[in-house]
Amino acid sequence: MNISEFNSLVNEIKIAVTYSVKELFDNHPNEDFYYIALITSGEAHSPILSAWSYQELYKLSNNDKEEEGFIKWSYADSPYTMYKNDYFHNVEQIFESRDIEDLNEKDSNDEFDFRINAMVAAMQQADTNGVFGSGESRLNLLINVEVMPPDETNVIRAKKLNPKNSKILPVWIKEAGEE
Numbered sequence: 278m279n280i281s282e283f284n285s286l287v288n289e290i291k292i293a294v295t296y297s298v299k300e301l302f303d304n305h306p307n308e309d310f311y312y313i314a315l316i317t318s319g320e321a322h323s324p325i326l327s328a329w330s331y332q333e334l335y336k337l338s339n340n341d342k343e344e345e346g347f348i349k350w351s352y353a354d355s356p357y358t359m360y361k362n363d364y365f366h367n368v369e370q371i372f373e374s375r376d377i378e379d380l381n382e383k384d385s386n387d388e389f390d391f392r393i394n395a396m397v398a399a400m401q402q403a404d405t406n407g408v409f410g411s412g413e414s415r416l417n418l419l420i421n422v423e424v425m426p427p428d429e430t431n432v433i434r435a436k437k438l439n440p441k442n443s444k445i446l447p448v449w450i451k452e453a454g455e456e
Contacts, residue, residue, distance in 0.1 A: 283395055289367045290399035295408050297326045297361040308332045311445055314421040316352045321392040323372040325359045327352035350453035396422040400438055419445045427455045
C-alpha cells in the first residue's frame with residue numbers, strides 16, 4: 278500500500294464527509310439524526326453518504342411501526358441518500374483513476390481493502406474532529422462504512438467506528454446487523 282496515496286484518499290473522503298455532514302446538520306437543525314454512513318458497492322466503488330433522522334423516519338413511514346422497521350436502516354429509502362454528493366467529486370475521480378476491474382483476484386482484494394480502509398480512516402478522523410457531534414448526541418448516532426449488499430463486515434466496521442458505550446449500536450446490530 279502506498280501510504281501517500283492512502284493518506285491523500287483519506288483526506289479527500291474526510292473533507293467530503295465533513296462538508297456534507299456540516300450542511301446536513303445546518304440545513305436540518307431540528308432533526309435528530311441517528312444514522313450516517315458511507316455506502317459502497319461490493320466492488321468498493323466511490324462512496325455515497327446516506328443519513329436518517331427520526332423525524333424523516335416517522336414522516337416517511339406515516340408512523341406505521343411495520344413500515345418503520347422496513348426502512349429504518351435502509352440507505353436507499355432515506356431522503357438523505359447521496360446527500361451533497363457534489364462534495365464527493367474529487368473522491369470519485371480518485372476512485373475512477375484506480376483500476377479495480379482488470380486486476381487479478383489478489384490485487385483486486387488488496388484494492389478493495391485499500392478503499393474500505395480509507396473510508397473507515399476518514400470517518401474516524403471526522404469523528405475525532407467532532408463532525409458527528411459529541412456527548413449524548415454522538416452516543417445516539419450510528420456512523421458506519423457499509424458495503425451493499427450487506428455482509429458481516431459492516432458489523433465489524435460499526436463496532437470499530439462507534440463508541441463502546443453507544444446507545445444506538447446495539448439497536449442497529451439487533452435490527453440490521455448481518456452477524
